Structures are given as C-alpha cells and as structure tokens.
Amino acid sequence: MSVQHQEFRGRVARLQSKHASFSQGATARVQSDGLIVIEPRKIRSSISGKVFVLIIVSFLLFKAFLMAALGFDSYDERVARLAEGSAVEQLGAVIMQSDPVSVWAAQQIGPILR
Template sequence: MTTKQLEFNQRVHRLNKKHHKMSRGYRATMRKDGLVVMKPQRVRSAVPAKVLVFCLLGFFGFKAFLLSNLGPTGYQFRIDSLNQGTSVEQAGAWVMQIDPLSEALAVQLNKVLY
C-alpha cells in the first residue's frame, strides 16, 4: 500500500505542477496519433533582451560622444559639479563617470570624427 500511495502522491504533485504552469497560458497541439494535448506556454519577459542591449549600447554611445565632444577635463569638470548637488545629481554623476568602455569608444570616435 505504501508504494501505491507514493505513486499517487507523485502523480498528484506532477498534475499540480502542470496545472500551475498552464494557469499562465497554454496552447493546444495535436500529436501524430491525432490526440489533442494542452501544453503550457513559456512566460515571456515584458522587455525583450534585445531592447535592453540596445539601450545599454545607446547609453555608452551617448557617454562616449559626450566624452569625445567635451574632452576628458571638461567632462570630468561637469561630473565634479554634479557630485556637489543633490542625491539625485550625485547618482547621475556616479552613472556618468568615465569608465573604460566609454573612454575606449570616445578614442575611436575621435579618430573617426577629427
């Protein structure tokens, strides 16, 4: 009786897990033998990964353009003035500080533009 109860509990656990997955959405598919089977759909992210990557590329490109246009001293002067401001401005200064990637992109941008 114990093995039958264990098999039953495992089956109930599998069905509950499948029911939880299907509560988020499902699709009907037909198997080769003609039986229609419901399969849970995968949960997709609200923001695709491509959008995040393009936003990061745009952000670092913007920083590189500013660094290229203002020069390192002018850029650092503006970052230092942001550090003297409110906590929001200080957070902006931390985000906009010169990093190796934007510095390398600025060097490449200087070669192309000037």
C-alpha cells in the first residue's frame, strides 16, 4: 500500500470516529477571540455516585433486616441452601452472605423488632 493511500485511510478513520462522537449531539461555544467551536456532547452517566452509594446502603440494610427478622442461624441456613442451587442461586448466595456491616446493623435492629 502506498504512503498516500495509508494517509488517506488515516484521515477517513479520523473522520469516521469524529462523526460517531457527534452522533450523540453537539454543543457550540464561542471562544474569547470570536471563533465558534462545535464539540461533541459529553455523555453523562444516569447514575451518580450518591445514587450508587444509596443503593448499596439500602441493600445492606435489607440484608440486616432479614438477619434480624429471621435470626442469624436461620438466615445462614437459608443462604447455605441457596448455595446448593443453580449458578444464579450460587451468585445470590455469595451476595447474601453475612458481612460485618450487615451483622452489626442486624444487632442494632434486632431489639426494635422484638
């Protein structure tokens, strides 16, 4: 392949990637010298850090509530039965295992439930 053809393919690849980035929309801004610059719109995640932390805390509180309501022995027995199931159930058992934060929260919630 000739050098000119390689350069042409490089320019085409840059134009295709630029076009793909503009497919999500664009914003225009005026620089201090009056030049109008059009840039691709930045994609923002719909889940912020605060929402992610809230989901994790809610899940841990849910586990703590289950531990307090069922009792620690019964909860561990149910998780052990879950670990004997299919791959999805085994994944659920790993997620639902007792952790120090949930155990502490269950100990705090337990007297309130009884």
